[in-house]
Each structure stands twice: as C-alpha cells, then as structure tokens.
Amino acid sequence: MKQSKLFGKTTKEIPKDETSKNAQYLIRGGFVDKSMAGVYTYLPLGKRVLTKIENIIREEMDAIGGQEILMPALMKKEDWQTTGRWDIDVMMKVKTFFDKEYGLGWTHEEVVTPLAKKYARSYKDFPFSLYQIQTKFRSEKRAKSGILRGREFSMKDLYSFHTNEEDLDKFYDQSKNAYFKIFDRVGIKEKTYLTFASGGDFSKYSHEFQTLTSAGEDLIYICDKCHIAVNQEIIEDLENSCPECGNKKLKEEKAIETGNIFKLKTRFTEAFGFKFLDKNGKENIPLMGCYGMGPSRLMGTVVELSNDEGGIIWPKEIAPYQVHLICLGDDEVVIKEAEKIYESLQKEKIEVLYDDRNESAGVKFKDSDLIGIPLRIVISKRTMENNSVEIKERLSSDTEFTSLDGLVGFVKDRI
Amino acid sequence: MKQSKLFGKTTKEIPKDETSKNAQYLIRGGFVDKSMAGVYTYLPLGKRVLTKIENIIREEMDAIGGQEILMPALMKKEDWQTTGRWDIDVMMKVKTFFDKEYGLGWTHEEVVTPLAKKYARSYKDFPFSLYQIQTKFRSEKRAKSGILRGREFSMKDLYSFHTNEEDLDKFYDQSKNAYFKIFDRVGIKEKTYLTFASGGDFSKYSHEFQTLTSAGEDLIYICDKCHIAVNQEIIEDLENSCPECGNKKLKEEKAIETGNIFKLKTRFTEAFGFKFLDKNGKENIPLMGCYGMGPSRLMGTVVELSNDEGGIIWPKEIAPYQVHLICLGDDEVVIKEAEKIYESLQKEKIEVLYDDRNESAGVKFKDSDLIGIPLRIVISKRTMENNSVEIKERLSSDTEFTSLDGLVGFVKDRI
Numbered sequence: 166m167k168q169s170k171l172f173g174k175t176t177k178e179i180p181k182d183e184t185s186k187n188a189q190y191l192i193r194g195g196f197v198d199k200s201m202a203g204v205y206t207y208l209p210l211g212k213r214v215l216t217k218i219e220n221i222i223r224e225e226m227d228a229i230g231g232q233e234i235l236m237p238a239l240m241k242k243e244d245w246q247t248t249g250r251w252d253i254d255v256m257m258k259v260k261t262f263f264d265k266e267y268g269l270g271w272t273h274e275e276v277v278t279p280l281a282k283k284y285a286r287s288y289k290d291f292p293f294s295l296y297q298i299q300t301k302f303r304s305e306k307r308a309k310s311g312i313l314r315g316r317e318f319s320m321k322d323l324y325s326f327h328t329n330e331e332d333l334d335k336f337y338d339q340s341k342n343a344y345f346k347i348f349d350r351v352g353i354k355e356k357t358y359l360t361f362a363s364g365g366d367f368s369k370y371s372h373e374f375q376t377l378t379s380a381g382e383d384l385i386y387i388c389d390k391c392h393i394a395v396n397q398e399i400i401e402d403l404e405n406s407c408p409e410c411g412n413k414k415l416k417e418e419k420a421i422e423t424g425n426i427f428k429l430k431t432r433f434t435e436a437f438g439f440k441f442l443d444k445n446g447k448e449n450i451p452l453m454g455c456y457g458m459g460p461s462r463l464m465g466t467v468v469e470l471s472n473d474e475g476g477i478i479w480p481k482e483i484a485p486y487q488v489h490l491i492c493l494g495d496d497e498v499v500i501k502e503a504e505k506i507y508e509s510l511q512k513e514k515i516e517v518l519y520d521d522r523n524e525s526a527g528v529k530f531k532d533s534d535l536i537g538i539p540l541r542i543v544i545s546k547r548t549m550e551n552n553s554v555e556i557k558e559r560l561s562s563d564t565e566f567t568s569l570d571g572l573v574g575f576v577k578d579r580i
Numbered sequence: 581m582k583q584s585k586l587f588g589k590t591t592k593e594i595p596k597d598e599t600s601k602n603a604q605y606l607i608r609g610g611f612v613d614k615s616m617a618g619v620y621t622y623l624p625l626g627k628r629v630l631t632k633i634e635n636i637i638r639e640e641m642d643a644i645g646g647q648e649i650l651m652p653a654l655m656k657k658e659d660w661q662t663t664g665r666w667d668i669d670v671m672m673k674v675k676t677f678f679d680k681e682y683g684l685g686w687t688h689e690e691v692v693t694p695l696a697k698k699y700a701r702s703y704k705d706f707p708f709s710l711y712q713i714q715t716k717f718r719s720e721k722r723a724k725s726g727i728l729r730g731r732e733f734s735m736k737d738l739y740s741f742h743t744n745e746e747d748l749d750k751f752y753d754q755s756k757n758a759y760f761k762i763f764d765r766v767g768i769k770e771k772t773y774l775t776f777a778s779g780g781d782f783s784k785y786s787h788e789f790q791t792l793t794s795a796g797e798d799l800i801y802i803c804d805k806c807h808i809a810v811n812q813e814i815i816e817d818l819e820n821s822c823p824e825c826g827n828k829k830l831k832e833e834k835a836i837e838t839g840n841i842f843k844l845k846t847r848f849t850e851a852f853g854f855k856f857l858d859k860n861g862k863e864n865i866p867l868m869g870c871y872g873m874g875p876s877r878l879m880g881t882v883v884e885l886s887n888d889e890g891g892i893i894w895p896k897e898i899a900p901y902q903v904h905l906i907c908l909g910d911d912e913v914v915i916k917e918a919e920k921i922y923e924s925l926q927k928e929k930i931e932v933l934y935d936d937r938n939e940s941a942g943v944k945f946k947d948s949d950l951i952g953i954p955l956r957i958v959i960s961k962r963t964m965e966n967n968s969v970e971i972k973e974r975l976s977s978d979t980e981f982t983s984l985d986g987l988v989g990f991v992k993d994r995i
Contacts, residue, residue, distance in 0.1 A: 172647050172708050174699050177905060198695055201651050206695055207650040209710075215650070231585050235622040235630070237615050238653070238715060239732045259684065261670045262729075269674065280613055280621055284586035284589050293587050295624075300653060300666045304676035316676075317654045 166209075166486070168520040168532075173198070173208035175532045182191025186380060187465040188311025190477050192536045196485075203316035210536065211464075215319060215486040217297050217459045221350045221482065222321045225343045229336070231296040231323050236276045238300060239267045244275040248436045255303045257316075274433045274455065277324045281451075282439040288328050291441065291451065292336060296323035298460065305513040312465040313380060313421060323456040326434075328443065333428060333452045340456045344374055344424050351463055352480030353470055355421060358394035360385050361408050364428070370399070370408070374424035374458075380469045383422060386415035394420070423466055431452040475534030478559050486518040487580045489538035493526050493545035502569070503544050506554070508555055509573055515580065534559070542572070581623075583935040583947075588613070588623035590947045601795060602814035602880040603726025605892050609950045611900075618723025618731035625951065626879075628900040630734060630822070631945045633875045634713050636765045636897065640758045644751070646711045646738050651691045652714060654682045659690040663851045670718045672731075684717040689848045689870065692739045696866075697854040703743050706856065706866065707751065711738035715873065727880040728795060728836060738871040741849075743858065748843060748867045755871045759789055759839050766878055767799070767895030768885055772838060773809035775800050776823050785814070785823070789839035789873075795884045798837060801830035808833070838881055844868040890949030894975050901933040902995045904953035908941050917984070918959050921969070924988055930995065949974070955994055957987070 173195035180192050182201070191197045196211030207215055223233065239259065245251035245268050257269040270276070277295060285291060301320040307467060308316055321342070327333040341359065348354040353376050360375040375385045375394055385394040388407035395403055395415065406413050431438075431450045440448045464483075471478045479485070488510060492503035500521075507519045520529050526545075533541055545556040553566045556575070567575045588610035595607045598614070606612045611626030617771045622630055638648065654674065660666035660683050672684040685691070692710060700706060716735040723731055738755070742748040756774065763769040768791050775790040790809055800809040802824035810818055810830065821828050846865045848854075855863045879898075885892045893901065903925060907918035915936075922934045933953060935944050941960075946955055958970040968981045971990070982990045 170645070172649070172699060172710060197700065200691060200695075201654075201656055204652045204654050206652060206691065209647040212648050212650050223629070230585070232624040233627050234587070234624060235627050237619045237621060237732045239616075239619050239717065241616055257674050257676055257682075259672050259674050259717075261672055263719065263721050265719075267672075276615060276621065280615075283613065284587060293585070294585060302654065302674075304678065304680075306678050317652045363646060 166518050168518055169522045171195075171209060171518070175535045176574065183311060184309055185311035185313065186472070187313060187468040190468050190535075191312065191465075193572070194477055194537065197312065199538060203305055203314070205312055205315065210485040214464055214479070214483055215460055217483045218351055218463050219321070221320065222458060222460060223298065224349055225347050225350075226296050226321065226323055229294070229339045229343050231294045233297065234295050235297050235299060236273050236280070238270045240270050240273075240275055240431065242266050242268060243474055244279065248275055248433060250275070255305070256302050257302045270299075271301050271303045272455075272457075273297070273299075273322055274324070274382075274429070274453075277467065278433040278437045278439060278453070281324075281326050282434075282437055285326060285451070287521055288441055288443050291326055291328045292332050294323055294325035294336065296321060296456075310380065310465075312461045314382075315461065318337055318459055319461040321458045321460060325454040325456070327452045327454070328449065330452065333430075333454055337426060337428060337454055340426050340454070341372065344426070344456075344458065346422070347458070347463075348374065348376075349465055351484070353423070353463075353466060356470060358385065358387055358392060358420070360396050360420075361399060361403075362396045362425075363398045368428045368430075371427045372425065373422050374399070375420035376423045376466050376470070377418050377420050378466060378469045379419055381419040381421035383420050384417055385420045386417055387416055388412050394418075399413050421462070421466055421469075423463060424456075424458040426456045427454065429455055439536075468470040474535075475531070477535070477537030479537045479539060481539050481580065485536070486516040486538050486540050487540065488515055488517045488576060489520065489533050489536065489541045490517050491520040491529050491533060491541060491543045493529065493543060495523065496546050499544060499546055499549055502549060506542070506544065506569075506572060510576060513577065515576060542576070581933050583933055584937045586624060586933070588625060590950045593944075598726060599724055600726035601789055601887070602728060602730065602883040605883050605887055605950075606727065606855040606880075609892055609952065612727065618720055618729070620727055620730065625900040629879055629894070629898055630875055633729065633766060633878050634734065634736070634900045637762055637873060637875060640762050640765075641711050641736065641738055644709070644754045644758050646709045649710050650712050650714060651685070651688050651695075653685045653717065655685050655688075655690055657681050657683060659694065663690055663848060665690070670720070670915045672717045672719050682941050685714075686716050686718045687870075688712070688714075688737055688874075689739070689844070689868075693848040693852045693854060693868070696741050697849075697852055700741060700866070701822065703856055703858050704778070706741055706743045706906065707747050709738055709740035709751065711736060711871075714889070725795065725797070725880075727876045728884075729797075730876065733874055734876040736875060740871070742867045742869070743856065745867065746871055748845075752841060752843060752869055756787065759841070759871075759873065762873070762878075763789070763791075763838070765897050766882055767898070768838070768878070768881060771885060773800065773802055773807060773835070775809040775811050775835075776814060776818075777811045777840075778813045778985065781841045782971060783845075786842045787840070788837050790835035791838045791881050791885070792833050792835050793881065793884045794834055796834040796836035799832055800833050800835045801832055803827045803830055809833075819864075836877070836881055836884075838878060839871075839873040841871045842869065844870055887952075890946070892950070893954030894954060895953045896954050896995065899953050900951070901931040901953050903932045903991060904929055904935065904948050904951065904956045905932050905946060906935045906944050906956060907960045908944065908958060910938065911961050914961055914964055917964060921957070921959065921984075921987060925991060928988055928992065930988075932989060955991065957991070
C-alpha cells in the first residue's frame, strides 16, 4: 500500500475526549475513528489488524473442532423471555416501524441452543461445538475505555454441546490451551493469567483469562509460582491462597478480562427443553459450555501493553503490514529504487506499507513510530551510495544496513 | 471435513413456512437455518459459501483501489436527522436502558461522509474510495424471499469521493467492470443486465444490475442486442426503446437487483458541510458515488438460478467445498483407501467434504445432490476392483472413472 493513498491520517494531538491509552494511540496512528462514545470505525490500518486477530482466533477454534457459523444480531424477544434475560440492563432493544420488537445480541445462548436442539437429537450427533465471529451490542452506561469496552464490538463466541461431564471437561481443557495459543500469537501470553472465578451454581470454579494492565477494570491476585490468578469474587473464600499450590503470597494486580470459559451445563438446554436420546434410547439433557473472546478487546489490550512514547509496537503476527518501507528525499534514482523494492517485496507476498509521500524524514519517522510496524526499511541517497538500505526494528533503537541485492532474503528472515 | 461431524442436516421435507426456492434449497441442504422471518443463521456449509462470495467481492473492490474499513451498525440519531432520513420506514431504532436512541444502519452515508470530512481536506487527498462488508438491518414489513431480502443481511457498500465529475465518472465506469467480474466469478454474469434507472435529481441515469429470475420482484425490459436493460421507472420516458441502440423490441422479464451504483454527487457532502481546498486554495464541495452489493443476496440469487430437482448446483468458485468424496459400504479396505484419498487431497489444499457416514448409497447420493458440490468422487468395493474411483460432476449426468494413482492430478485439473 502506498502511504500517499492510505485513508486515515496520523496526528500528533492527543484526542481530548479519550482518556484511555488504547484509543489515544489507535486514533493518533490512524487505526480507528471515534463515531460516538463506545462506537468506533475501523480505518484501513485498524481493519487489517482486527482481521488478523480474528483469523488467528478462527484458526485456533477450527483446530479444536469448532465449526464456524454466523448467527443474527436480531433476536426474538420470546427467546430472551424463556431464559429470563429480556430485561437485563445491557440489552439494546430494537423497534421496527411496524412495531415489532427484537433484542440485539450481547451473547447468543438464546439462538444457539434452539438451533442445536433442531439438529442434534441422538447421542451420535454429539459432541459438537459451534462458534461465530460477529458483532455484539451492549448498552454500557459509561464507555470510556476505547475499544476495550464498547457498545458495539467484535466477539468470538463458541458453544459446545456434550452428552456427559467428562466430555465437557475434556473440551473445556482443550479450549484453555487454544486460548493460550491465541494469547501467544497476539503477543500477550506472558502477561495473561488463567484466573479462577466463581462457577456460579454449576461448577466449583469457572475461568477467566486476565491480562495485566493498568487499564484493567478488574483486580486479580496472582501466584507467581503457578502463573495463575484468582479473581475478586472468590479470593476471600480461598483465604487468599493459590488454589493450585496453596501459596499465600498472592499479589494484587490490575487486569483486563481477555477471555472467559464457562460450563453452562444444563442452564440453557433445560430452559429450551433440549433433549437427546442416549445409547439406551432414554431422553437426557445435553450439557453446554461457552467460550468468549473479543477480537477488538484483544486489539486494545495489545496496544495498552505494547507501546512507547512514540506510538504502538505491533507484535509481528498482527501488525497491519509486515514491513514499513520509507523513501527519503526526492532524488529520482532513489525513488525508482524504492519502487523496485516495493514491487519485489510484494511479489514475495510480503505486506508492505510504502511511505512514498513528499514529507520530511522527521515526519516520516514519527509517523512510522506511531503506526508501529515491526520492521522499517529506509532508503535514501546516503544509503544508496553503499548500495544498501537501513533497517530498524520498531522494538530496538539500533539500526543496521543490508545490501540492496540481499534485501528480500534479509526481510524474509526477519518477518 | 468429515460429514459425520458436520453440523446441520439435510432434509427431504420442504420447509412449510418458506415459499421462496432459495430458502427451501438452502434449508434442505443444511446451509441456513431460519431464526425468524427475514433472519437466518448461516450454518457451517452456508457460512463457507457466504465467506467465499465476500472474499471475491473484497478482491474486486481492492483491485479498483477500494480501501476496506468497518463502520458501526449503531448510528447517531442526529446524523440521520441531518440528512432527513431518521423517520424512513426501513429504519430500525434502538433504545438502550439508559434511554439513548440510535439508528441501526441500513446504509452508511451518514457515517462515511462525516468520516471522510475529518480526513480529507485538500485536493491532494482525493480521489479515494472506502468500502465495508458489514451487517445491515432493514425493517421489511414482509420478509418472504428467503435470503434475497432479509431484515438482517450482509452488504458490501463502497463510497467514492472526488474533486470533479470526470473523476467520478471514471471511477463509476471502473466499478461497473468490477461488478461484472464479480457476477462472472459467482456464476450469474450471463443472466445479469446493466439496467438503466432513474438518476434522481443528479444524473440522467443511475444503474442497477438486475439478474433474471422468476423470484425477482422487479420488472425490467431487456435489449438482446446490447445485453442491457431498462427498469420500470424510466421505460415510459424512453418510449420503450433501448437507450444504447434505439431498439424498440425490448423484452419484459422478472429480475432481482443484485447490485446498484449511484452518483450521489453533493447530496451528502453538502448536508454535512464537507469541503476541500482546491488547487487554487478555494473551497469546494466533493462529489460522491455509492456502490452497493449484497453477498447474501448474491448467494440467494445463485441458488435461484443454479439448481435442479435434486438440489443446488454451486458454481466452482463459491461451492462450500471443491470436492465431495463419498465412501460406500463398510468394507475396511475401502474405508482405509477413502481416508487416504481424503488426506492426500487435503495435503494439496483441496477442500474436501468427506462422506464417512454409515448410510446407504441412496442416502449419500441424494444428500450430495442437495448440497451441490461441483465434483463428486465415489469409492466403493466395486471401483476398487479396478483400482479406480468414480467421478461425477454435479452438472452432468455422466460418470467416468479414474485410477487411484492419478486421482490428485485429475482433481486438480477439474476444480
């Protein structure tokens, strides 16, 4: 992509109406635009990052046998009434001009349970798990955390269905591993803790995934030995000790919930009268689990964790482009060489943002830091005197040089 | 994908509450599930088709310089009031528990225009075009056409911005070509007509893309010579003649609108006070075009056009899988060979639905016809006696045989 054509401008100014770091960085870098409180447009750079995160999640859900579907946002009032959730605060209610009323989905048990009931009747149809990556709506009274907590946001929600507890437990554990693979790939694994939470009426514990950040709204209590944590709901019950090793020196930290998994058991299958025939021809109620993770929240969390005074530092797998190619000066020979590099990198399927603008070196470097692409290549009259380009990684303050001839190979090793 | 694990079942029964052919076929084939009137869930097979169509559209929009963004569905009441569209019938209105009111987007001029205004100030920032593939909501009183006309549906909407008419005209023509490339790739080009429609206050004509089908709600008048058409609004003004060649023998046909492009000119830029500085430092109002196309409607249209009494016949590029591998009987040697084929096709990145179910040949063939994958491979004890498999294309009634050894190469040539 030529930067001169890229829609969305970087800005030095910190947006006045944004108190959260993620929104400030993302707006300044030209990733998102605030449409209104808690509602953002993803600009071309931001959409690329969001799509990459969604695809990582998709791959890891597919890997544990999740089947992707797409459920509607418009949901039947009667189905919400069946589960007693129609009048919950977070629900946005929709009215049509012909006076039909719907709920806008903030979760999808009320769609997926009746759906599964239609198709799964025998024990032979189990287990299965369905997921979607879809837009959710929540009536948040205050929406001040940028894309960490929006009124409209991207969500992956997976629902699993089982004939017995062992099978539910097995899948529940697989999903834990899948979640850590995702956290690893988006670059926040080290700061993310499997966190014990209340299991509600059904289980001893449920689990959240909490990522340490000063932007977090939650307090968690971490055990350094086990790399796990306990949330505020249950810390007292546990007498401030680690549920794994009994360690009493838990450390209080601020964190944000970046995922949650929950054994719903028969809460929804029972409500919708969902039954299956077991091996002996007897009717039984299936067990359910639900597994949530918000791609837009992950994106915001990465920004909160991975930045410096210059801007965002994107982890490799989710950077909007793999390489930022910067051409300095207006020397035609240099420009011609820059275009050649741009073409040859693209030919190798390397994603390049090419700063071809007529701007000073200072402006270009500042913008490059704001945008935060991991690998920067600079070509100028000076570097061309040695038939080379300058390389700088966003994470490092060192620069190095590599020859024009070997550039493509060099880049392939680094991305 | 192993069919024994696939969520969503085929059914012989024609759903009683569906009068449209597309919904009947899609439900019977396990592609979609009706959640309520005009609102569908895309099951795994259907989601794959929808995603493929969306990706084709994405590629063709990128090819003409469109930049992908993602705008919110929740839209400001005030912005709709600015353009005088808040009280239009199709609008769904959202209310939160804290009494905030939003409109749910059925089109996005009210977001994209203020957005473009923020970032494009100088003639140097033009031209540019932004698009999204996003969920739209429409308060349709009657929703009886399956996924052809839903209350919630997938839409590609692109908006282009220009400093002068020539530039708008140029992009408008490029978008026409891009649309026909898409119709070609999804297999409905031959039946799709560039259709002259009223230009509103701004242009002599606007253009729709109308695809001939008995399921269509529109009447168009086609000129066989020019392969163009005229819609009902303007046929009288044109005195029943072709606007290109003057031909008076236009043929009335039923059709569905599968795309539309429109020169909005200054309708929205003016409403939002969007101005740019031209080369002479003078303020000017940018010109806009909008270009719509619904992936879910395209999917429904393909089903309306491409089917037989057995089920859907998917065009190659948008079939849920490229190959349907069917194993007959319960002979272990045959099953082992089928698994081997399944693995080796997948290793070559060929998408395979593998019918490994314990069902009769009759059931498997009927389901295969319903699902409509273009290429069918059958392995059985009988075919294995000759070290071969049976091949049948969905479109053809002929079968042929190919050796097990040469199968992967054979398939690659056919998909």
